[in-house]
Amino acid sequence: MSDHEQEPREAHPYKWEMVVDLDRCTGCEACVVACHAENNIRISGPEEAAEGRAVNWIRIERYWEGEYPNVKARFMPVLCQHCGNAPCEPVCPVYASYHTPDGLNAQVYNRCIGVRYCGNNCPYTVRQFNWFDPHWDAPLQEQLNPDVTVRQNGIMEKCTFCVQRIRQGKEQAEKEGRRVRDGEVTPACVQSCPTSALVFGDRNDPVSRVAKLAASDRGFHLLEDLGTKPAITYLKRLP
Amino acid sequence: MTIVAGSLALAILLYVLAVKFVPIISVWEEKEGLMHGGRHE
Amino acid sequence: MTNPAPADGPQIPKINRDLLEPLLSTHWSYFLLVGALAGLVAAGAGAWSYQFRTGIGQTNLHPPVFWGVYIASFIFWVGASHSGTFISGVLRLTKAEWRRPVTRIAELMTFISLIIATLFVFYHLGRVWRWYYLIPYPNQREIWPNFRSPLMWDAMAVFTYATASTIYLYLPLIPDFALMRDRIEDWRKPLYRVLSLGWQGTQHQWQVLETAMRIITPLIVMVMVSVHSIVGWDFGVSLVPAWHSTIFAPYFVVGAVHSGVGLVVIGMYILRKVYHLEDYIGQEHFDKMGKLLLLTTLGLAYLYFAELLTIWYGNIPDHMWVVDSLLSGPFAVPFWFMVACVYVIPLLALTLPAFRRRPLGVMVIGVLINIGMYIERVLLIVPPLSYPRLPFNWDTYVPS
Amino acid sequence: MVDVTNNGTTLFALFELSAPVKALVEKLQQAGIPLERIEVISPLPLHDARVTSPPRIPLYALTMTGGFAGIAVGLFFAAGTALFYPIMTGGKPVVAPPVVGIVSFETMMLLAIVTTFVAMVIRLRRGSRHAVVRDSRIDDGAVAVSVQMDGGDTQPAAVEALLREAGAFEIKPVRKDRVRMRRDAGKDAEQEGLWLWLGCAALALSSITAYSRDMEEQASYQSQEAPRRHSPPGSIPLTSRAIVSSAPVTPDEQLAAGTRVFRINCVHCHGPEGGGDGPVAGYLRDYRKICRPLMSNDSPWPLSMRS
Numbered sequence: 002m003s004d005h006e007q008e009p010r011e012a013h014p015y016k017w018e019m020v021v022d023l024d025r026c027t028g029c030e031a032c033v034v035a036c037h038a039e040n041n042i043r044i045s046g047p048e049e050a051a052e053g054r055a056v057n058w059i060r061i062e063r064y065w066e067g068e069y070p071n072v073k074a075r076f077m078p079v080l081c082q083h084c085g086n087a088p089c090e091p092v093c094p095v096y097a098s099y100h101t102p103d104g105l106n107a108q109v110y111n112r113c114i115g116v117r118y119c120g121n122n123c124p125y126t127v128r129q130f131n132w133f134d135p136h137w138d139a140p141l142q143e144q145l146n147p148d149v150t151v152r153q154n155g156i157m158e159k160c161t162f163c164v165q166r167i168r169q170g171k172e173q174a175e176k177e178g179r180r181v182r183d184g185e186v187t188p189a190c191v192q193s194c195p196t197s198a199l200v201f202g203d204r205n206d207p208v209s210r211v212a213k214l215a216a217s218d219r220g221f222h223l224l225e226d227l228g229t230k231p232a233i234t235y236l237k238r239l240p
Numbered sequence: 241m242t243i244v245a246g247s248l249a250l251a252i253l254l255y256v257l258a259v260k261f262v263p264i265i266s267v268w269e270e271k272e273g274l275m276h277g278g279r280h281e
Numbered sequence: 282m283t284n285p286a287p288a289d290g291p292q293i294p295k296i297n298r299d300l301l302e303p304l305l306s307t308h309w310s311y312f313l314l315v316g317a318l319a320g321l322v323a324a325g326a327g328a329w330s331y332q333f334r335t336g337i338g339q340t341n342l343h344p345p346v347f348w349g350v351y352i353a354s355f356i357f358w359v360g361a362s363h364s365g366t367f368i369s370g371v372l373r374l375t376k377a378e379w380r381r382p383v384t385r386i387a388e389l390m391t392f393i394s395l396i397i398a399t400l401f402v403f404y405h406l407g408r409v410w411r412w413y414y415l416i417p418y419p420n421q422r423e424i425w426p427n428f429r430s431p432l433m434w435d436a437m438a439v440f441t442y443a444t445a446s447t448i449y450l451y452l453p454l455i456p457d458f459a460l461m462r463d464r465i466e467d468w469r470k471p472l473y474r475v476l477s478l479g480w481q482g483t484q485h486q487w488q489v490l491e492t493a494m495r496i497i498t499p500l501i502v503m504v505m506v507s508v509h510s511i512v513g514w515d516f517g518v519s520l521v522p523a524w525h526s527t528i529f530a531p532y533f534v535v536g537a538v539h540s541g542v543g544l545v546v547i548g549m550y551i552l553r554k555v556y557h558l559e560d561y562i563g564q565e566h567f568d569k570m571g572k573l574l575l576l577t578t579l580g581l582a583y584l585y586f587a588e589l590l591t592i593w594y595g596n597i598p599d600h601m602w603v604v605d606s607l608l609s610g611p612f613a614v615p616f617w618f619m620v621a622c623v624y625v626i627p628l629l630a631l632t633l634p635a636f637r638r639r640p641l642g643v644m645v646i647g648v649l650i651n652i653g654m655y656i657e658r659v660l661l662i663v664p665p666l667s668y669p670r671l672p673f674n675w676d677t678y679v680p681s
Numbered sequence: 682m683v684d685v686t687n688n689g690t691t692l693f694a695l696f697e698l699s700a701p702v703k704a705l706v707e708k709l710q711q712a713g714i715p716l717e718r719i720e721v722i723s724p725l726p727l728h729d730a731r732v733t734s735p736p737r738i739p740l741y742a743l744t745m746t747g748g749f750a751g752i753a754v755g756l757f758f759a760a761g762t763a764l765f766y767p768i769m770t771g772g773k774p775v776v777a778p779p780v781v782g783i784v785s786f787e788t789m790m791l792l793a794i795v796t797t798f799v800a801m802v803i804r805l806r807r808g809s810r811h812a813v814v815r816d817s818r819i820d821d822g823a824v825a826v827s828v829q830m831d832g833g834d835t836q837p838a839a840v841e842a843l844l845r846e847a848g849a850f851e852i853k854p855v856r857k858d859r860v861r862m863r864r865d866a867g868k869d870a871e872q873e874g875l876w877l878w879l880g881c882a883a884l885a886l887s888s889i890t891a892y893s894r895d896m897e898e899q900a901s902y903q904s905q906e907a908p909r910r911h912s913p914p915g916s917i918p919l920t921s922r923a924i925v926s927s928a929p930v931t932p933d934e935q936l937a938a939g940t941r942v943f944r945i946n947c948v949h950c951h952g953p954e955g956g957g958d959g960p961v962a963g964y965l966r967d968y969r970k971i972c973r974p975l976m977s978n979d980s981p982w983p984l985s986m987r988s
Contacts, residue, residue: 155406434783
């Protein structure tokens, strides 16, 4: 019997990546809501949000383009870039932050002891810290996703590319003896995006949508010059 | 802030307590200094 | 020695009497002070337990500023711990005679500062009840610390330094413990008997002790340099704008010595006043300490200038945001106050020989330097974190 | 080591700090007293009386040894253990030379200093068994020289003369029982030390075990559990992570799937062959009881699973 998990890691076939088409993004924040619902992200409430502690694994940054009357709002969804050379990983003293063979930056919650160095060292500031124990107002705790851990007070968390969906898809595919099909696995944000600005898939699959789009000449990476090799490609037509 | 202030107080407290257990000037080194030429004022 | 000092007879008993006096008699105000301090400590402990139960959120930290006053205090106290090692270690190495009355004061400070510094690591942890994840021992969790993390180097360095400085405090204490064992007849006697390790004062014992101190002194000086270098690298190796700098390690070491010497001056002054040690700690000592402070002031100013100059001249926007916020932005007031406390005032005052011979004056400079250095540590941490590379969520933070 | 209880006399003389101790010791040696029976006790190190010291102390060598051991520990921590579980983080190599250097430096220093200290303590304690009387006047600025003699007739007188000549302001013989008492005091100190260390260890232990908190103990975790309804017994989940296939499966496939599950979840105790010899089994209290059904031939366990 050929055990899949005994194969050498280098031979692992997936590399999960995302493409964000800024020309399509309308800033509707459906992805943010979907992410909250899928990943049991705690509700901060207005007071904490005012203190800057609102937790969003994906946030829409808004920039203004042009001078006053001809001004245009531009939106940029920013989530964990799942860097190939992630600055958050080597600084973790307990391996809570590490690199999976699939190219994800994993965050192992129950290892984390909350030194918060990763949060400082992330140039995209997408890592979130649990300042208090999470809570949900009355009916909301009924909709928690049983596939996702509730993170406790004192640990770091961040976008996982909905790793629970990825694993489900991979197990299903493995059971049927095939690779994961393009579009079979979608994180919640991608699934909910009404304009299909977000595309997710396996970059190692040359015919996947994500691989084709990432090769587009509109593509750029966020803070590319830092050498972090982000797994998210932004598309934007330059004027 | 209270924690920071409390820690400063703890540092001083430990020092104050240590003064009661340990001579704050090394006695034998002071004697040795005396032997080495008595530069005392 | 070839030329023994003549007729030391009455002087040595006087040393014994004077230096053991603080251990034997206690003024009522001492208990008042202990009580007041214990009250403050209890308040701090209460605050910590509250933070423990509710969460780190009580610190007012919030993204993007993940580190705040705790880490600043940690750096400050580790820096303060350099007092003992620098003064007693370096001066012992150079066989400076005037070190004698100062070493113990400084070594005690090292020891206590390190305890406090370690505490701040624990305050800082999000899940402090899981701190043992950092210890490398085989366990059923199959968790092993990541030695590539600067924080791991930090933990090891501080542990090494704490162990070494405890030993370093203890070694020259052994003969004094023996003295106290013979002179003090109360409940402390058994303690001293244990701690004096059966010290008799035989030449064999002296030789062993002096050999050990000769070996350990240079080692601990090296450890001292490495410890604050590593604390500096905590910041230097990161990608955060204005942290990512090669100068951090030497800058941290010199800064640590700066505030450490300042602290020792404060301690010297207070102990001298309270226990009437004017015969032992003279103006000469304050003069020498003042010169040391002048030296570290100049060194630190040089390094700080080099750091700011390169950022300013390079004019990389990411870094300039931080520097602008210090020079003229929201952090300008504490920044310029810090510059005055740490650099300008000490420089002006300590260059005057007449000023250096006034213990009170040098002590005030020590206080200013330490206040300034504490502010400097906070400014080192908060402004760079407040201006991440993506300008979307710039935000500062005020400690609670 | 000198046996201080033999039948002889011990003379104990007090001098001014400025007395020519070195010359005295040399004269005593010429008078036939072996060096190890002369002890000079002083309140501060007398660098010129070093004649009395035993051969050089191997502290430097021990420090070096400790340092090298420390380097080895550092290498093991930073490089060795990284190779056991090669986890890549952020593009850093599994064995990163600068890191190995930093970690090894700290462990080297740690072990070097601690070794030196421990060696010194051992030497000090051994030295203190030379057992001589301590006089409080020593601390007030005197040097004491004690000479042990093994019972010759003329020796005490000759030695006493030498001591006087060197300027002793007091000479007294020391009784044997006095000397022995000192040794017992040393024993007491050792016992007290033991209790002190035990107390410290107990304190440290209690501080470690004071608190424990887990996600599982939190209300927030239970709130996640509450709305989940239990499915009827025997039902098969449709969309969970459990592996369910709509396609009909052959017995062989089932067996393979079962083997896989067994290998993931059971092998640790039950062993690869179901023999109860897994690596964890030895740690279980009644592991034979647990594994017996699997070892017997009439057990329902499919022994054909071996592959």
